[in-house]
Amino acid sequence: xxxxxxxxxxxxxxxxxxxxxxxxxxxxxxxxxxxxxxxxxxxxxxxxxxxxxxxxxxxxxxxxxxxxxxxxxxxxxxxxxxxxxxxxxxxxxxxxxxxxxxxxxxxxxxxxxxxxxxxxxxxxxxxxxxxxxxxxxxxxxxxxxxxxxxxxxxxxxxxxxxxxxxxxxxxxxxxxxxxxxxxxxxxxxxxxxxxxxxxxxxxxxxxxxxxxxxxxxxxxxxxxxxxxxxxxxxxxxxxxxxxxxxxxxxxxxxxxxxxxxxxxxxxxxxxxxxxxxxxxxxxxxxxxxxxxxxxxxxxxxxxxxxxxxxxxxxxxxxxxxxxxxxxxxxxxxxxxxxxxxxxxxxxxxxxxxxxxxxxxxxxxxxxxxxxxxxxxxxxxxxxxxxxxxxxxxxxxxxxxxxxxxxxxxxxxxxxxxxxxxxxxxxxxxxxxxxxxxxxxxxxxxxxxxxxxxxxxxxxxxxxxxxxxxxxxxxxxxxxxxxxxxxxxxxxxxxxxxxxxxxxxxxxxxxxxxxxxxxxxxxxxxxxxxxxxxxxxxxxxxxxxxxxxxxxxxxxxxxxxxxxxxxxxxxxxxxxxxxxxxxxxxxxxxxxxxxxxxxxxxxxxxxxxxxxxxxxxxxxxxxxxxxxxxxxxxxxxxxxxxxxxxxxx
Amino acid sequence: xxxxxxxxxxxxxxxxxxxxxxxxxxxxxxxxxxxxxxxxxxxxxxxxxxxxxxxxxxxxxxxxxxxxxxxxxxxxxxxxxxxxxxxxxxxxxxxxxxxxxxxxxxxxxxxxxxxxxxxxxxxxxxxxxxxxxxxxxxxxxxxxxxxxxxxxxxxxxxxxxxxxxxxxxxxxxxxxxxxxxxxxxxxxxxxxxxxxxxxxxxxxxxxxxxxxxxxxxxxxxxxxxxxxxxxxxxxxxxxxxxxxxxxxxxxxxxxxxxxxxxxxxxxxxxxxxxxxxxxxxxxxxxxxxxxxxxxxxxxxxxxxxxxxxxxxxxxxxxxx
Numbered sequence: 002x003x004x005x006x007x008x009x010x011x012x013x014x015x016x017x018x019x020x021x022x023x024x025x026x027x028x029x030x031x032x033x034x035x036x037x038x039x040x041x042x043x044x045x046x047x048x049x050x051x052x053x054x055x056x057x058x059x060x061x062x063x064x065x066x067x068x069x070x071x072x073x074x075x076x077x078x079x080x081x082x083x084x085x086x087x088x089x090x091x092x093x094x095x096x097x098x099x100x101x102x103x104x105x106x107x108x109x110x111x112x113x114x115x116x117x118x119x120x121x122x123x124x125x126x127x128x129x130x131x132x133x134x135x136x137x138x139x140x141x142x143x144x145x146x147x148x149x150x151x152x153x154x155x156x157x158x159x160x161x162x163x164x165x166x167x168x169x170x171x172x173x174x175x176x177x178x179x180x181x182x183x184x185x186x187x188x189x190x191x192x193x194x195x196x197x198x199x200x201x202x203x204x205x206x207x208x209x210x211x212x213x214x215x216x217x218x219x220x221x222x223x224x225x226x227x228x229x230x231x232x233x234x235x236x237x238x239x240x241x242x243x244x245x246x247x248x249x250x251x252x253x254x255x256x257x258x259x260x261x262x263x264x265x266x267x268x269x270x271x272x273x274x275x276x277x278x279x280x281x282x283x284x285x286x287x288x289x290x291x292x293x294x295x296x297x298x299x300x301x302x303x304x305x306x307x308x309x310x311x312x313x314x315x316x317x318x319x320x321x322x323x324x325x326x327x328x329x330x331x332x333x334x335x336x337x338x339x340x341x342x343x344x345x346x347x348x349x350x351x352x353x354x355x356x357x358x359x360x361x362x363x364x365x366x367x368x369x370x371x372x373x374x375x376x377x378x379x380x381x382x383x384x385x386x387x388x389x390x391x392x393x394x395x396x397x398x399x400x401x402x403x404x405x406x407x408x409x410x411x412x413x414x415x416x417x418x419x420x421x422x423x424x425x426x427x428x429x430x431x432x433x434x435x436x437x438x439x440x441x442x443x444x445x446x447x448x449x450x451x452x453x454x455x456x457x458x459x460x461x462x463x464x465x466x467x468x469x470x471x472x473x474x475x476x477x478x479x480x481x482x483x484x485x486x487x488x489x490x491x492x493x494x495x496x497x498x499x500x501x502x503x504x505x506x507x508x509x510x511x512x513x514x515x516x517x518x519x520x521x522x523x524x525x526x527x528x529x530x531x532x533x534x535x536x537x538x539x540x541x542x543x544x545x546x547x548x549x550x551x552x553x554x555x556x557x558x559x560x561x562x563x564x565x566x567x568x569x570x571x572x573x574x575x576x577x578x579x580x581x582x583x584x585x586x587x588x589x590x591x592x593x594x595x596x597x598x599x600x601x602x603x604x605x606x607x608x609x610x611x612x613x614x615x616x617x618x619x620x621x622x623x624x625x626x627x628x629x630x631x632x633x634x635x636x637x638x639x640x641x642x643x644x645x646x647x648x649x
Numbered sequence: 650x651x652x653x654x655x656x657x658x659x660x661x662x663x664x665x666x667x668x669x670x671x672x673x674x675x676x677x678x679x680x681x682x683x684x685x686x687x688x689x690x691x692x693x694x695x696x697x698x699x700x701x702x703x704x705x706x707x708x709x710x711x712x713x714x715x716x717x718x719x720x721x722x723x724x725x726x727x728x729x730x731x732x733x734x735x736x737x738x739x740x741x742x743x744x745x746x747x748x749x750x751x752x753x754x755x756x757x758x759x760x761x762x763x764x765x766x767x768x769x770x771x772x773x774x775x776x777x778x779x780x781x782x783x784x785x786x787x788x789x790x791x792x793x794x795x796x797x798x799x800x801x802x803x804x805x806x807x808x809x810x811x812x813x814x815x816x817x818x819x820x821x822x823x824x825x826x827x828x829x830x831x832x833x834x835x836x837x838x839x840x841x842x843x844x845x846x847x848x849x850x851x852x853x854x855x856x857x858x859x860x861x862x863x864x865x866x867x868x869x870x871x872x873x874x875x876x877x878x879x880x881x882x883x884x885x886x887x888x889x890x891x892x893x894x895x896x897x898x899x900x901x902x903x904x905x906x907x908x909x910x911x912x913x914x915x916x917x918x919x920x921x922x923x924x925x926x927x928x929x930x931x932x933x934x935x936x937x938x939x940x941x942x943x944x945x946x947x948x949x950x951x952x953x954x955x956x957x958x959x960x961x962x963x964x965x966x967x968x969x
Binding site: 100104108111112114115118119122126127130134138141142144145146147148149157161162164165166168169172173176179180309310518519520521522551555558559562563565566 | 693697700706708709712713714718719725729737770784816
């Protein structure tokens with residue numbers, strides 16, 4: 002078939018719709034080249050000019066591939082692949098000569114459409130996908146329907162999609178899920194956002210500017226107070242004067258953590274966004290987790306592989322505990338290590354506290370009082386610190402974010418001979434009363450300290466609480482000075498009631514979407530199928546149900562679709578008359594093939610003289626409706642009533 | 650050996666499956682008549698879908714699964730749409746006008762769509778490769794003319810026609826074979842102009858010379874194939890255009906177009922010359938008769954006579 006201008010515009014619309022969402026992460030030159038090619042193609046179609054020579058196209062192609070190689074240093078992998086495909090689609094538009102070329106563009110469009118999900122799988126992306134798919138289908142139908150106008154084409158495309166949606170639902174629920182990956186993924190497959198297992202000044206502070214969701218929590222039963230919600234992440238032991246790192250336990254034997262003095266546990270479900278790290282977040286202190294994961298000697302929960310997909314787990318935690326009160330001496334030694342040659346003033350201060358205190362608890366109190374009384378400020382934009390960063394912070398700038406407080410507090414404790422370590426994670430969470438769950442965002446990232454007291458084990462001390470108690474109760478926006486809070490993300494700022502209702506609604510929807518659509522993994526599938534009553538969940542039974550369901554639905558659709566084709570030729574008048582004849586036939590008065598209505602009426606009236614008048618009436622009405630031009634108003638209704646009333 | 654058996658079995662199956670059934674009357678396409686297979690593009694699309702599915706599994710793309718399944722089920726459902734585009738169509742062969750050999754015979758078929766849905770991009774192909782593409786609106790009929798080259802005189806059958814469609818996405822090819830008992834009479838191709846033989850007396854014994862002038866009846870416009878001597882040169886000189894002198898053919902003077910009087914030429918060539926003569930004689934409104942080895946048609950005049958003569962020529966030596 003000849004590709005007309007309108008069809009070309011349709012194809013252009015498809016390519017624009019699939020390329021536009023990629024523009025955000027494509028190199029600028031690629032977006033520009035694609036846009037130029039498409040404008041050029043549109044102009045050629047509009048002015049009905051011939052397509053460029055193959056030689057020119059080949060050069061463009063070679064140039065594009067070369068450009069991509071220079072930009073990415075490879076042609077494979079996710080980013081380079083997507084870029085290459087997008088450019089190819091635009092270039093193929095310049096080479097549309099036959100229906101086959103157009104088909105290739107359409108297939109390419111479908112394929113590029115799926116690559117968008119590398120970057121976003123939000124509800125909005127899904128809606129955009131449906132719209133794009135609709136346009137692609139309508140264009141595709143154009144290729145095979147000749148002169149069909151746009152509206153009927155869209156209607157057919159919509160019809161096909163509407164039929165496909167329930168079938169897709171069956172497939173989505175029942176298609177046996179395999180936990181990927183099937184082969185090694187390129188390094189760039191997942192984004193790295195969120196908490197790191199290193200802490201230096203500013204590393205937590207920069208997260209405060211992100212309102213990305215870290216995880217969501219649903220409590221089964223009463224939730225703890227917000228100020229009690231410490232979501233434990235990496236525990237940091239080693240300090241080189243600049244950066245805190247987890248370090249390695251120098252002795253080989255792994256000693257499982259031990260918790261005493263437990264009360265009733267809190268039971269909750271965490272839906273963790275992928276952060277490409279191996280640790281999981283739980284409320285302090287975790288005692289149980291529903292997925293295969295390990296507890297370390299310092300109460301972290303780890304998984305063997307990084308979390309690359311949204312992960313859902315149930316955990317139990319204790320808020321009142323006694324943690325490792327018989328800690329290994331060597332561990333306690335580790336918790337006292339500081340670089341001796343750094344921060345001399347802090348070391349002197351610590352030594353003074355040690356000299357003037359009866360026990361470790363008193364030293365801790367002194368340190369907290371120090372933070373509270375000596376004019377420390379909680380701020381997102383602390384001044385830079387020098388080599389002796391603890392000294393600079395404690396005695397010069399006195400402005401810092403939670404990592405500054407945690408770091409200097411632990412340094413002071415260690416210098417004073419109290420075993421201490423830094424714990425990072427998240428603190429707090431925003432309650433969504435619409436979905437009845439808590440949202441923890443990156444801006445809730447926090448760092449605090451743990452101090453070991455003999456007889457009490459590891460005890461959490463949050464130095465930030467001493468300086469900005471509002472941080473724990475009401476969140477960061479309340480704790481920061483006014484000037485700082487304007488730089489905070491929109492989500493973390495103070496609440497406007499209707500706006501917060503709206504965003505809670507949105508987040509609730511997103512949460513459902515994440516749980517049921519995006520987080521539909523093998524475990525979720527198993528749980529769901531069990532819940533809807535499938536007894537034996539095996540590969541075979543799933544395939545059987547799947548095929549059965551599909552066959553049933555397709556059969557149903559086919560039945561309704563084909564019914565439209567065979568419209569019986571009998572109109573209403575004919576139908577009524579046939580009912581009348583059937584009534585007579587029951588009594589043995591059968592109308593012969595040769596008999597006209599009037600002859601038949603005459604014969605019937607002879608056999609049943611009592612019914613002569615209704616028979617004549619019906620026949621007269623029928624003949625009038627059937628064979629005359631002038632039809633009285635209401636004749637059909639009268640016929641209908643007469644036939645209904647006709648009794649033998 | 651097995652291969653041979655298998656291929657012959659397959660051949661047998663094909664012959665049985667696609668066994669020709671010659672229809673008279675009207676045909677309604679039902680599921681027994683409609684065959685459907687995926688096209689090459691359809692298979693290509695399956696490959697695209699498989700690659701997508703691998704990507705979904707590997708990258709755990711839930712929304713990718715959704716898109717892949719949507720496309721997959723769309724492809725599945727279009728099978729029904731393709732089938733439906735042809736199902737329940739009523740087809741009846743129409744009357745076909747006779748043509749001369751070398752022309753295109755236009756076979757007429759009446760399609761009727763009694764359903765509520767329009768049918769798009771139906772293709773009707775003849776076995777010799779002619780194709781016509783058409784749509785049929787909902788609840789409407791349509792006349793479709795399929796030109797088939799008439800290469801030989803005699804009866805031309807429409808042969809086995811293929812009605813097919815790939816609507817809506819070109820992923821499936823649905824087709825049905827139609828073989829109607831409709832046929833088109835093909836007359837021999839008229840030879841280049843050839844002078845008419847001389848007229849003879851009614852009994853056909855002696856020959857009369859055509860004196861011409863005495864029976865002059867008037868002038869009429871030139872028609873291709875008119876013999877040169879009859880052109881009115883004087884009229885042409887008076888710039889009245891190319892005209893031909895007409896002579897009324899007096900009763901009793903008749904023209905016999907005889908097979909036997911033609912020189913020794915091939916039979917087909919003879920038939921071609923006779924065809925030319927019939928056309929010329931008819932154009933000049935002469936009384937003419939036709940004598941062929943197997944049939945003799947008494948002299949006559951008019952469209953019906955002409956048709957009868959041409960028919961005799963078309964079927965000369967062939968089964969009727």
